[in-house]
Amino acid sequence: MAKELCEGGAKVVMLEAGRGVPNWELLSHRWPYKLPFRGLRDEKQAPFYQGDIRESIRYSDSDKVGVDRVRVVGGRTMHWNAVTLRYAARDFKEWSTQGIEEDWPITYEEIAPYYERIEQIIGICGNDDGLEILPAGKHYLPPIPWRCSEHILHRATIAMGIPLIAVRKAVLTKPYDNRPPCHYCGHCMDGCDVASIFSTPDCMLPKARATGNFTLRENALAREIVVDNEGLASAVSYVDTKTRTEQQVKADVVVVCCSTVESARLLLNSRSPQHPAGLANSSGVVGHYLHGHLGTSASMYLDELAGGTPSNQDGATDHVYLPRYNHLSGKQNYSGGWGIQINFAGYMFPHEAYRLPGYGRDFKENVRKMQPGYLQFGSFGKVEARPENHVTVDSNRVDANGIPIPVVRFRFSDNDRALWQASNQSVLDIFSRMKGKVFPTLASSPGGFASHEVGTVRMGKDPRTSALNGHCQSRDVKNLFVTDGSCFTTSSEKNPTLTIMALSLRAADYIKEQRKKGEL
Amino acid sequence: MDRRAMLKLVALAAVSPKLNALQNAAVCHMDDATAAAPATAYKLQFFTEEENQLLDQMMEIIIPADDHSPGAHAAKTSLLADLLIFSDEDVVKKRWRSGLALMQKAAAHSSLASALDQAASNEENPQTELERFFVSLKQMTVDAYYTSEIGIHQDLEYQGNTYLAAFPGCTHPEHQDAGPSEKLKPS
Numbered sequence: 001m002a003k004e005l006c007e008g009g010a011k012v013v014m015l016e017a018g019r020g021v022p023n024w025e026l027l028s029h030r031w032p033y034k035l036p037f038r039g040l041r042d043e044k045q046a047p048f049y050q051g052d053i054r055e056s057i058r059y060s061d062s063d064k065v066g067v068d069r070v071r072v073v074g075g076r077t078m079h080w081n082a083v084t085l086r087y088a089a090r091d092f093k094e095w096s097t098q099g100i101e102e103d104w105p106i107t108y109e110e111i112a113p114y115y116e117r118i119e120q121i122i123g124i125c126g127n128d129d130g131l132e133i134l135p136a137g138k139h140y141l142p143p144i145p146w147r148c149s150e151h152i153l154h155r156a157t158i159a160m161g162i163p164l165i166a167v168r169k170a171v172l173t174k175p176y177d178n179r180p181p182c183h184y185c186g187h188c189m190d191g192c193d194v195a196s197i198f199s200t201p202d203c204m205l206p207k208a209r210a211t212g213n214f215t216l217r218e219n220a221l222a223r224e225i226v227v228d229n230e231g232l233a234s235a236v237s238y239v240d241t242k243t244r245t246e247q248q249v250k251a252d253v254v255v256v257c258c259s260t261v262e263s264a265r266l267l268l269n270s271r272s273p274q275h276p277a278g279l280a281n282s283s284g285v286v287g288h289y290l291h292g293h294l295g296t297s298a299s300m301y302l303d304e305l306a307g308g309t310p311s312n313q314d315g316a317t318d319h320v321y322l323p324r325y326n327h328l329s330g331k332q333n334y335s336g337g338w339g340i341q342i343n344f345a346g347y348m349f350p351h352e353a354y355r356l357p358g359y360g361r362d363f364k365e366n367v368r369k370m371q372p373g374y375l376q377f378g379s380f381g382k383v384e385a386r387p388e389n390h391v392t393v394d395s396n397r398v399d400a401n402g403i404p405i406p407v408v409r410f411r412f413s414d415n416d417r418a419l420w421q422a423s424n425q426s427v428l429d430i431f432s433r434m435k436g437k438v439f440p441t442l443a444s445s446p447g448g449f450a451s452h453e454v455g456t457v458r459m460g461k462d463p464r465t466s467a468l469n470g471h472c473q474s475r476d477v478k479n480l481f482v483t484d485g486s487c488f489t490t491s492s493e494k495n496p497t498l499t500i501m502a503l504s505l506r507a508a509d510y511i512k513e514q515r516k517k518g519e520l
Numbered sequence: 521m522d523r524r525a526m527l528k529l530v531a532l533a534a535v536s537p538k539l540n541a542l543q544n545a546a547v548c549h550m551d552d553a554t555a556a557a558p559a560t561a562y563k564l565q566f567f568t569e570e571e572n573q574l575l576d577q578m579m580e581i582i583i584p585a586d587d588h589s590p591g592a593h594a595a596k597t598s599l600l601a602d603l604l605i606f607s608d609e610d611v612v613k614k615r616w617r618s619g620l621a622l623m624q625k626a627a628a629h630s631s632l633a634s635a636l637d638q639a640a641s642n643e644e645n646p647q648t649e650l651e652r653f654f655v656s657l658k659q660m661t662v663d664a665y666y667t668s669e670i671g672i673h674q675d676l677e678y679q680g681n682t683y684l685a686a687f688p689g690c691t692h693p694e695h696q697d698a699g700p701s702e703k704l705k706p707s
Contacts, residue, residue, distance in 0.1 A: 029681060031669070031681070032668075032672070033667060033668050033669045033672070036603075037603065037604060037607070038600060038663070038664070038667035038668075039667060040604065040663055040667065041604075144687055145688065145689025145690070146689050146690060147689065147690055148690040148692060148695045150690070151690050151695040151696045152695055182687075183683045183684055183685070184687045185681055185682065185683065185684075186680045186681060187681065304695070310676065310677050310678060311679060311688075312679075312687075312688070312689065312690065313678060313679040313680035314680035314681065315680075315687050316687070319687075346680070347678060347679075347680055348672060348678050348680060348681065349666055349667070350666055350676060353662040353666060354659065357643050357644060358640075358643075359581065359582040359583070359636075359640060359658060360581065360582065360584060361584055363582075363583070364583050364586060364591075364675070365586070365588075367666075368588065368675055368676060371676055
């Protein structure tokens with residue numbers, strides 16, 4: 001968004017609650033035995049969780065969900081697996097096609113050009129697999145070669161008549177955009193210090209800076225959005241977390257992109273006589289419809305690879321993806337589906353050692369022999385968007401900077417639980433087609449959200465159940481836009497990031513167009 | 521950076537003229553896999569010498585040296601345990617001290633190996649404090665061993681965390697009954 005607006009001639013100030021983490025500070029390649037706690041206390045992840053971001057949240061009356069907020073320049077793009085999947089046409093029409101939730105106020109056809117544009121900007125590897133459930137672009141970089149375990153899995157999926165495809169990721173497999181290709185170290189989630197994975201600081205901010213129109217203020221935690229007498233956004237008040245002083249920046253247009261929970265928090269903390277329920281919240285919708293992905297993780301160790309020479313370690317975490325296929329099987333007793341990411345956990349640590357009983361020489365030998373056959377599944381399933389799941393703010397409990405913290409309330413629905421059971425069974429069904437030791441999920445109930453939470457400042461057709469229009473523009477405050485996952489009407493099983501980016505690009509075009517017309 | 525990584529970098533630069541300083545920075549961060557960690561003597565911060573000795577013996581029983589690789593003792597897993605528990609909450613510290621005392625008491629009646637065997641007898645559904653302690657002990661041993669230089673490089677012979685100009689993928693024809701190019705029925 002900042003890049004687009006700057007390139008369109010606007011002066012942009014970006015307020016970022018965290019600081020930038022330069023590439024040389026990342027611990028991606030550091031061996032565990034060279035870390036103080038061997039990486040067992042998340043030392044590698046520490047740069048992404050600045051200040052009290054982990055502690056300044058509360059859960060109330062909730063199932064087992066976790067909101068994983070990062071605080072760093074670049075946000076989640078600094079700490080992600082880079083899987084980038086388009087939503088299908090049906091994903092924008094849950095009510096029309098499934099009779100549940102609501103339709104988005106936009107269609108796939110309207111967002112498709114923005115998917116295409118953002119894919120070309122950031123660089124994505126993969127293929128056009130000809131799947132209606134997973135539309136493709138026209139400009140992909142070569143896919144990542146498959147590992148032995150993935151070829152063996154492919155035999156099973158062919159026998160089942162379900163697709164297994166090369167994953168689509170914002171990981172470069174050849175030089176692109178003056179960035180080098182991936183060197184396959186396997187530490188994507190620890191931060192990419194060579195910019196082969198797309199990140200905002202490496203890929204977008206330099207372009208914004210090149211226009212001469214961009215200013216980044218780090219350690220700037222937004223407290224509230226200030227409005228003028230007409231109720232339009234006029235400024236953002238923020239806390240300089242280094243000096244602990246209050247600052248303010250005036251603006252003609254305010255774009256909120258703090259992540260789903262934080263964006264709702266900011267708007268709810270932005271109360272005024274003109275907006276007593278919080279900014280953009282005359283509908284009472286802000287904070288509601290919180291949802292994300294439910295997930296399950298399971299693994300097996302293939303007999304065919306057991307005892308073999310370790311090879312293909314680690315790559316770029318997932319190299320293949322198993323798209324949703326339950327929609328091919330006719331009507332189910334639940335709505336929605338799941339996709340399965342594969343082999344994103346890495347080979348350095350033998351996870352089977354946690355699950356194998358026993359100890360001693362046999363145990364040690366078994367762990368060693370099994371490890372080359374590691375095949376890990378992580379399924380991500382759709383969760384219903386329901387108003388009773390929400391984010392509020394606790395005015396009696398503030399963070400280290402005096403800002404009321406968010407309170408999450410979330411319960412899975414019967415549909416969610418039925419879908420989760422079906423997704424678990426599907427994983428076992430696929431595993432049963434291969435020979436090896438299976439470790440199914442130990443969970444007895446679903447967990448969420450896998451950092452894919454969305455929906456708290458949703459766009460929609462109905463002003464009673466949405467806060468934004470199809471351009472991510474607030475219905476109440478025409479110069480306020482919200483362009484992170486909070487703007488989603490509903491969620492599919494696919495990772496949301498690419499759709500967030502496409503919506504942001506579309507909103508940027510709209511802002512530029514409206515400014516040219518003198519409307520903003 | 522070792523010579524192999526340097527050669528790969530040179531090869532990549534030859535085919536990727538736009539290789540920039542970022543790539544060099546990455547190589548500078550690649551620790552030589554064979555370099556040893558700094559040999560500074562660790563001083564126990566939580567366990568007594570007697571407790572550490574007991575812990576070390578038990579961990580070596582859990583992951584022993586064999587023909588393939590050294591065990592937990594050589595990997596100094598008890599020292600990592602000391603550091604981790606020292607920096608944990610009081611309730612965890614109490615649990616470990618209590619568990620070690622229970623194990624010591626059980627071993628006094630028979631042997632350490634027998635005591636460990638008894639503690640592990642209900643591993644998948646621990647009921648007693650001793651059985652629950654075994655589960656924690658085993659997990660600590662696993663964590664400490666498989667994050668050690670010995671565990672990663674000598675035992676598992678891990679091949680990753682390196683610099684590859686290209687990912688080779690599977691090169692075994694016997695795995696590839698169907699390659700990724702095979703098209704399935706469109707949905």
